Amino acid sequence: MSDKKTRSLQRVVDMAVEAFRSDRLRDMSINVIAKEARCSTATIYEVFGSKWQLYRIAAKASIERGDHPRIEESNQQGSIETLFGFCEARIVHLASHERGRGEHLLNSRADISGGDMRDYVQRQLSYIREAVEGPVRRAIDEGLLLPFDVAAHVHAIISGTGFGPMVTGNYQLDPDCNWQTTLRLTFAPLLTAEGQVALEAFVARRWAEAVDAADEEKARLH
């Protein structure tokens, strides 16, 4: 396949994903998609078969491109800050997107086969487990996490910060609930006294950063 054709097909998929996300894909014709992606309708039918197969591909790609938080380790911060930062990102992500995405999928009428979803969940979970396990081991060595079973730490952190209905449910049931509360609840059983200090320092630092960002934004607008 020529580079040009490959790029055209990539545009078709990108467009379909965007249209799927905003729930416009159902009402779009292959003609419109072809026009917007600068691609012939014949090529679309040849490669994707039908509009509904393209719909299915878009649904799957939309889940896969769910821009889940990635862990970022740097030399500037210790392993526990890396862990807190990753968990903060996960909570914020799940609280704002996951439920919406789930509902969108429920309403999308897309036939997403069990196998696709299972494969996606598996890959996502493998990544998260590996991302959490390294910093957990180091934070135990540094005396910030309590020295019990690493697997129990990983289980508590992943489920405590990643249970969608719990995060969103709590957000709805309790208007005072926010990422700070969820982070404190999750880590309360896991941290040593020194680790608790590190958690409060992390929350305070992120708070100060948010205030600075708001000030900058205000200054920019004036």
Place this chain on the structure above:
Amino acid sequence: MSDKKTRSLQRVVDMAVEAFRSDRLRDMSINVIAKEARCSTATIYEVFGSKWQLYRIAAKASIERGDHPRIEESNQQGSIETLFGFCEARIVHLASHERGRGEHLLNSRADISGGDMRDYVQRQLSYIREAVEGPVRRAIDEGLLLPFDVAAHVHAIISGTGFGPMVTGNYQLDPDCNWQTTLRLTFAPLLTAEGQVALEAFVARRWAEAVDAADEEKARLH
């Protein structure tokens, strides 16, 4: 409305839920539903409007009747056993049903509005939180759970035993994973030394019960 009519309509809903669960509802006609529920088609249209509105009601009722585990407190067992039993039931339930239900919903093409789902999640979560909080308080008093924040215990227990993708994901990623493992991982950070003994006693008792049940079944078949 007469009692007889009310019962007829109840049969219509029950039938629709069953048909929805087994994915037969889509292909069923109102005639068939009326015949099986011993009810006139006119009544069905009068009350439910259309087949697709009945479909929507069946989808919602199917979620609501999801026979989620309820907590059972008895005088025969302590609060920690009540808690372990509830968590065991939750893990087994989520591992075997939740993903299936989710996929079924994804594939059902039912238009389940965000509001319905949110309301359902809220009510379900309120029940679970209340069910867990009582035994947690008592188990802390009895010296079986570590004496930190009750809310952190509740958070750890609910998310550790109820995060669907986690439970099912772990089950898939790790063939050795089962409800015992998930229960041990969840409670490891929460229990006192005495509580750990109680957990192992619970697991051993449930194991013995399962062996007894298998023996009885074998004896019944011979």
